[in-house]
Amino acid sequence: MLYLLLFSLAFVFTIQSHSYHKSKFINSANFLSGGIYNSINDASEYLNLRTQNTLLQEENNQLKSILFNKTDTISKTFIDSTYSGTSYKFSPAVVIKNSYSLSNNVLLLNKGRRDSIQQDFGVVSPKGLVGIVDKTSKKYATVISILNTSSRISAQLKKSNHFGSLIWNGKSPYLVQLTEIPKIAPIVVGDTIITSGRSSIFPKNIPIGTIDSFNLDTSQNYYVIHIRLFNDMTSLEHVYIIENKDANEINALINNTNE
Amino acid sequence: MNSIIFTHTFRFIILALLQVLVLSHINFLGYINPYPYILFILLYPLKNNRVIFILISFLLGLTIDTFLDSGGVHAAASVSIAFIRPFILKFSFGAVYDHQTMKFSNVEFGSKLTYFAILILIHHFILFSLEIFNFSKIILILQNTLFSSIFTIILCILTTVIFSRRN
Numbered sequence: 001m002l003y004l005l006l007f008s009l010a011f012v013f014t015i016q017s018h019s020y021h022k023s024k025f026i027n028s029a030n031f032l033s034g035g036i037y038n039s040i041n042d043a044s045e046y047l048n049l050r051t052q053n054t055l056l057q058e059e060n061n062q063l064k065s066i067l068f069n070k071t072d073t074i075s076k077t078f079i080d081s082t083y084s085g086t087s088y089k090f091s092p093a094v095v096i097k098n099s100y101s102l103s104n105n106v107l108l109l110n111k112g113r114r115d116s117i118q119q120d121f122g123v124v125s126p127k128g129l130v131g132i133v134d135k136t137s138k139k140y141a142t143v144i145s146i147l148n149t150s151s152r153i154s155a156q157l158k159k160s161n162h163f164g165s166l167i168w169n170g171k172s173p174y175l176v177q178l179t180e181i182p183k184i185a186p187i188v189v190g191d192t193i194i195t196s197g198r199s200s201i202f203p204k205n206i207p208i209g210t211i212d213s214f215n216l217d218t219s220q221n222y223y224v225i226h227i228r229l230f231n232d233m234t235s236l237e238h239v240y241i242i243e244n245k246d247a248n249e250i251n252a253l254i255n256n257t258n259e
Numbered sequence: 260m261n262s263i264i265f266t267h268t269f270r271f272i273i274l275a276l277l278q279v280l281v282l283s284h285i286n287f288l289g290y291i292n293p294y295p296y297i298l299f300i301l302l303y304p305l306k307n308n309r310v311i312f313i314l315i316s317f318l319l320g321l322t323i324d325t326f327l328d329s330g331g332v333h334a335a336a337s338v339s340i341a342f343i344r345p346f347i348l349k350f351s352f353g354a355v356y357d358h359q360t361m362k363f364s365n366v367e368f369g370s371k372l373t374y375f376a377i378l379i380l381i382h383h384f385i386l387f388s389l390e391i392f393n394f395s396k397i398i399l400i401l402q403n404t405l406f407s408s409i410f411t412i413i414l415c416i417l418t419t420v421i422f423s424r425r426n
Contacts (some may be wrong), residue, residue, distance in 0.1 A: 006334070007338055013324070013334065021399040028325060035281075104328075
């Protein structure tokens with residue numbers, strides 16, 4: 001009897017963990033597991049300082065080239081003085097637990113509610129998309145990685161505006177799948193895929209990866225595209241959390257329209 | 260009695276920490292990880308209170324789940340093998356087990372291997388079935404079960420050989 005009770009309890013936890021944003025109790029963003037992962041990461045991050053430095057330098061290089069080649073926009077006058085023009089706020093964080101070999105991978109970051117991180121904030125790395133914040137505790141946050149079979153993110157082709165959902169089939173940590181791209185879209189192997197900005201989570205133009213191969217799905221109307229990620233999801237360290245300050249407004253508007 | 264409790268508490272903590280900090284990040288060939296934390300359940304004293312044993316196994320699984328963000332898959336698998344352990348013990352050790360005289364340190368290697376292998380295979384099968392949770396991916400489940408089990412069995416046998424007390 002006790003066995004059946006405990007087994008069904010564990011089973012309920014499992015079911016919850018498979019449905020998006022439902023798992024309530026069992027996650028690693030608590031002070032014990034978060035604290036242990038944090039102190040271990042403090043020690044182990046020295047081991048790959050060199051590669052992480054190179055990554056950050058590459059990103060600096062890229063940002064500098066944008067900065068110095070930019071046309072002057074500062075001298076333009078703003079008509080509405082309360083509107084600053086920036087609705088996305090970035091904050092840096094460190095991945096203290098990475099995971100990529102399961103079928104539902106969850107990362108742990110060293111920022112939490114104390115740093116005003118909330119559910120449904122986006123997470124990107126210098127090279128591309130990482131995932132979406134799920135649970136937060138005072139000091140830590142869990143992230144549903146794009147390598148999670150329950151993750152769905154809106155993405156599009158860079159050269160045309162055809163968009164679809166980004167999912168993962170659970171096989172390779174280097175490949176994700178883009179579905180629901182209509183047959184009419186012009187796609188070529190090697191094309192770049194970016195976020196579409198059609199959700200309130202990610203801004204547009206965050207790079208995701210390049211097309212590795214594609215085929216039609218069973219209904220023969222939509223493509224299933226395999227995308228090779230720019231990110232190496234197996235070695236993540238420094239990431240940025242994106243807060244969309246307009247998210248509440250957008251979601252409220254959409255909910256109102258639906259009712 | 261106190262020393263037994265101390266040994267097992269110590270073993271619980273060490274195995275759980277080792278599992279979540281080291282062994283879950285091996286990713287041999289990309290996805291193969293051993294789960295030798297269940298050594299705690301395999302080597303739990305034979306004369307035990309069944310209720311407490313099942314509860315402790317559940318707690319161990321849940322601890323691993325919390326660290327690995329895997330819902331309740333480890334808890335479910337651990338509590339299952341804790342439940343069926345007596346039957347497997349009887350099956351692999353036969354008469355020795357019936358007379359309540361056996362100790363893990365002085366049993367035949369062959370029957371110990373059978374005992375470990377059966378429980379580990381069952382544990383891993385439940386684990387991966389619940390984790391992948393998609394019956395159409397049965398091949399992937401079986402493949403993961405097989406490879407991880409081999410890895411876990413080797414590690415468990417090695418650990419018991421290294422840490423066995425010579426009388």
